Amino acid sequence: MGGMSAIIDNAPYTSFHRRLALACSGGPLLDGYILSVVGVALIGMTPELGLSTAEVSLIGAAALIGMFVGGALFGMLTDKIGREVMYTADLLVIAACSVGSFWVTDVWAIVALRFVLGMAIAADYPIATSLLAEWLPVKDRGRLLGKQIIAWYAGAVLAFGVGYLFLRIGGTGSWRWMLASSAVLCLFFLVVRRGSPESPLWLAQHGRDREAVELVRRHLGREVTAEELRGSPAEGGERLDAGSVRALFSPAYRRRTMFCGLFFLCQVAPLFAMLTFGPAILGSFGMPGGTVMETLGTGLISLVFLLGCYPALRAIDRHGRRPTIIWSFALMIVPLAFLGLWPTAPAVLALFALCAYAFLCGGPNVLDWTYPNELFPTSIRATAVGFATSVSRIGAAVGTYLLPLALSGVGIGPTMLMAAGLTAVGLLVSVRWAEETRGVGLDQSAVAATAPAVPAPTERQPAVPRAARSVGRA
Incomplete structure (x- = not known):
């Protein structure tokens, strides 16, 4: 039995885990804030700088392109040099760029x-989520990894609220303050992250045995050996080079790699475009224009995105990861198809349909970082998270760039039908490749796809002999 299942998987949930989860939520919250506030800032930025439609699209997509580069690069570095090394540096970069945005001309x-x-935000995802996953008890892992996306939507809702206040107080000329305001959030999370520990699993795999054992003793109050933390190849899968992209596409892991990247892409491409250009979408359905109603409408949609995550968190622990993601994608198609087939729908109905889509997105949302952290071993876990993030941002960047062009070129109806088609691809990918990892220890859920995954043994229940274990698949 791998020591990781016996010690970390079954450790009691304490204030240490709560503080670590809060610290790790900084990246997603900043992501949601930064990618959403620009949609409000563009209201004033566009006329002041004389932006064309193509330039507006480029500004909307720039952070997402940066996330594509940053996710791929920093995921590998996180597995090679550790989760803690860049844990503070990325927030400093975000703060500096936010302040710099105030002075752009x-x-x-x-x-x-x-x-x-975008690069700095993408760096935080593999750092923070892999660090959190490697400290969490199995019974709390799905819930707390899923809550990281709730932080994303909290950031988006906050962005629209702050944007609305700036518009009311300072008018459209306050867009510089909107872009710079994310620096305040960076300072808050820099304080919260002080003293956050490195992953003991990563330390043990890189020969820093004394540090790994001491961290478990200090934060969990348990005794463990470095050999237990490392596990054995038979239990934790084959030994892989840290940060190996080649391992992601090996026969054992390429199906999981494709699944995590594709379902993530199909979910966020319409989502990011909707949040970045929400006012423009609602304006296409006749929502009163200007600076207030469209912004509040998009803020409401962001709030519903957040609320939809809560029943999804219960569903992944009660019914499992696989049925939750399949049913969510299937239902998400309905409101998008409705809007595509009725492009002249009243603004109130359009807002209701977009809110329905936002609520139903909860399933894939809470699994965005849960699945890649559970399906890959410690040596390539951050690499997998970074790769999935990069792939998703390809779709998000393309969707964000094309959406205003599509609205002006083919209209709102075909645009919504294209979003429904992409969501249908996400459904097919999930039906074909989604695995069930509920109740499975982190070391066992990460076993290569050719080997069985098993429920995590508890302290009261001994491990089941390997010959009797069954694949953790729905």
């Missing part, structure tokens, strides 16, 4: 700053 400066912002 041309479109290319904004694009460059938002590209760097």
